[in-house]
Amino acid sequence: MANPSIRVTVIGTGYLGAVHAAVMADQGLTVLGVDLDQAKIDALAKGEAPFFEPGLNEVLERAVSSGRLTFTTNLQEAAEFGDIHFICVGTPQKAGSNAADLRHVNAAVDGLVPNLTQDSIIIGKSTVPAGTSKALEERIEEIRPRNIQVRLAWNPEFLREGHAVKDTQLPDRLVVGTDDDEVDARIREVYAKQIEAGVPYLRMDTATAELVKVAANSFLATKISFINAIAEVCEQAGADVTALANAIGYDERIGKSFLRAGVGFGGGCLPKDIRAFMARAGQLGVDDALVFLKEIDNINLRQRQRVARLAAEMLGGNVIGKPVAVLGAAFKPDSDDVRDSPALDVAATLHLQGAKVLVYDPYAMENAAAAYPPLNYVESAAEAVRDAELVLLLTEWEEFTALDPVALGELTPARRIIDGRNVLDPKKWREAGWTFRGLGRQ
Ligand code: UDX
Numbered sequence: 001m002a003n004p005s006i007r008v009t010v011i012g013t014g015y016l017g018a019v020h021a022a023v024m025a026d027q028g029l030t031v032l033g034v035d036l037d038q039a040k041i042d043a044l045a046k047g048e049a050p051f052f053e054p055g056l057n058e059v060l061e062r063a064v065s066s067g068r069l070t071f072t073t074n075l076q077e078a079a080e081f082g083d084i085h086f087i088c089v090g091t092p093q094k095a096g097s098n099a100a101d102l103r104h105v106n107a108a109v110d111g112l113v114p115n116l117t118q119d120s121i122i123i124g125k126s127t128v129p130a131g132t133s134k135a136l137e138e139r140i141e142e143i144r145p146r147n148i149q150v151r152l153a154w155n156p157e158f159l160r161e162g163h164a165v166k167d168t169q170l171p172d173r174l175v176v177g178t179d180d181d182e183v184d185a186r187i188r189e190v191y192a193k194q195i196e197a198g199v200p201y202l203r204m205d206t207a208t209a210e211l212v213k214v215a216a217n218s219f220l221a222t223k224i225s226f227i228n229a230i231a232e233v234c235e236q237a238g239a240d241v242t243a244l245a246n247a248i249g250y251d252e253r254i255g256k257s258f259l260r261a262g263v264g265f266g267g268g269c270l271p272k273d274i275r276a277f278m279a280r281a282g283q284l285g286v287d288d289a290l291v292f293l294k295e296i297d298n299i300n301l302r303q304r305q306r307v308a309r310l311a312a313e314m315l316g317g318n319v320i321g322k323p324v325a326v327l328g329a330a331f332k333p334d335s336d337d338v339r340d341s342p343a344l345d346v347a348a349t350l351h352l353q354g355a356k357v358l359v360y361d362p363y364a365m366e367n368a369a370a371a372y373p374p375l376n377y378v379e380s381a382a383e384a385v386r387d388a389e390l391v392l393l394l395t396e397w398e399e400f401t402a403l404d405p406v407a408l409g410e411l412t413p414a415r416r417i418i419d420g421r422n423v424l425d426p427k428k429w430r431e432a433g434w435t436f437r438g439l440g441r442q
Contacts, residue, residue, distance in 0.1 A: 002028030002192050004068060007082025009034055011108045013044055013071070015051065015164065015268070015337065016125060016157050017088030022059045023168040025069035027193045032081045033071040045071045052336035052363040055165040075108070079115035084190060087124045088157075090268070091276070098275035100129055106139070113140050119149040121183050125157045127213050127273055129280040133177065133206035153178035153187060154206045156213035161267065162334030169193075173200045177209025214280075217273040218293060223258040224265045225299040231261035231440025232306070241440030242422050261440045263346065263394055263420040264303035266331035268339040271297070303439070304342050307392065307420050308349040310437060314390055314416050320354035325388035325412075327381055328395025329361035329368035336363040338371050343394035346420070348372050360384040362399050382411055389414045396421040405432035 006029045010021035013035040021033040021044075035041050043050045047061040063069035072078065078085065089104035105126055112122070122140070124133065133154045144150045154177035159167035174191055178184050184203055188195060195201055204212075231241040241261045249256030265271065274293045281290040312319050331341040338344050344359075351357045351374060358376045360383065361368060369377050378384045381400065385391050385408055393400050401423045409415050415434040419426070422438050429436040 004028055004030050008084040009078040009081050010086045010088055012089030019164040019168050022063050025063035026059045030068045034078045041071045041073050053164050054334055075111035076115045079112050080117050083118050083120045085122045089126055091126050093272040099279035100276035113143050116148050122152045124154045130207050130210045151183050153183050154209040175209050175212050176203050177206035214273050214277040217270050220258050221270045221274050222296050225296040227259045227261045228303050229299050234440040262422050263307050263342040264300040266340040266342045271340045304345045307346050322355050322389045324350055324355045324357050325384035325391045326359045327393045327400045329359050330364035330395050333397045336367055338364050338367045358384040362397050386411045388412050391417045394420040396423045405429045409433055
């Protein structure tokens with residue numbers, strides 16, 4: 001167990017901060033979670049996750065009942081609580097620009113630093129443009145109480161929604177940007193459990209640490225758009241992208257993961273991170289270096305249009321008034337996150353074209369309804385599919401990949417399906433009488 005005399009705060013309790021706070025406390029540290037959102041804090045303080053993340057409720061419950069995890073909305077309380085402060089607030093895309101909006105990061109620093117009562121270390125985990133730490137260090141120097149030393153490190157987070165608990169307990173690697181040996185030693189204490197378990201601890205300068213995160217996400221986005229571009233070619237060439245991806249993936253240099261062709265990537269990270277990276281490269285005078293990411297973004301967004309076009313084609317060229325079932329609203333399975341969700345985007349497009357769209361998702365219905373109120377949200381896959389002229393599988397929840405084509409076919413005489421994630425077996429569905437279309441396959 002980690003040392004409970006280490007007292008840390010976690011500022012921002014979204015998908016990243018809530019999990020980080022819960023896992024750190026569960027592993028033995030004494031943790032105070034901080035957020036402006038009172039409802040979120042109230043839920044967390046009761047040991048309830050304010051969003052769907054497998055395994056989080058159990059860890060939260062354990063941590064809260066151990067007494068090592070508490071929550072507040074008060075940054076001053078946070079400033080007095082301990083001497084290590086993690087910044088886990090969101091850095092969304094700025095309105096009207098590709099750049100990252102750093103207002104929450106700045107507000108956290110501005111609210112925390114003047115109230116500090118002991119020498120402290122601030123550890124940024126939010127995804128930020130290269131150079132942010134340097135700018136924040138200058139800001140901290142201006143606003144810190146004169147008798148108090150405040151040092152800053154950057155420690156980006158690589159957790160995936162849906163696997164966030166495991167990714168935090170046992171990440172692939174720890175990336176720590178600091179040029180200060182004492183700060184490095186304290187961070188090693190915080191992550192004692194992970195280091196003991198053999199997780200590689202990679203120390204570097206802050207600019208490199210900031211860049212590691214956006215470079216990693218850009219690489220992942222590039223892999224997905226690469227295979228989606230190949231899928232477009234496969235369709236025209238009469239080839240099958242799933243067989244192709246499997247075959248190229250045997251080459252260890254390529255690998256099989258993140259080569260699933262489909263409706264493309266979404267969520268709160270990949271889309272905005274590649275855009276913010278391009279914007280930052282522009283500011284640094286190296287826009288040319290990342291021009292390719294614009295094409296990665298284009299290929300990705302094109303997949304949503306391709307699915308909407310394919311839907312219209314399967315419905316005889318006109319979707320007006322036709323009942324269409326959309327299975328999935330979350331941007332990926334095992335998450336209730338609908339930020340920039342390809343599934344919802346396609347559902348909204350078909351709705352705007354006049355289709356009668358019925359959406360079902362096992363966990364993301366509430367968030368989806370808040371994001372796109374005009375769609376029809378129903379309580380089950382069966383209800384969405386009943387009498388649909390077309391079914392679109394757009395988020396690969398296990399509940400959907402396990403659907404039985406024979407039983408489902410009895411509900412919907414039209415028996416047309418688009419597998420927007422290439423997770424169903426076309427042969428099985430065709431044998432059950434379905435007109436089956438995947439992406440990048442015949
Ligand atoms: C991502 C990174 O993986 C993670 O390391 C980082 O910390 C945050 O951003 P996340 O946004 O949770 O995590 O989702 P991820 O699993 O990366 O998936 C992103 C999107 O790509 C999803 O919409 C998913 O459906 C899609 N995807 C993924 C594909 O379309 N094909 C694939 O082969 C893999």
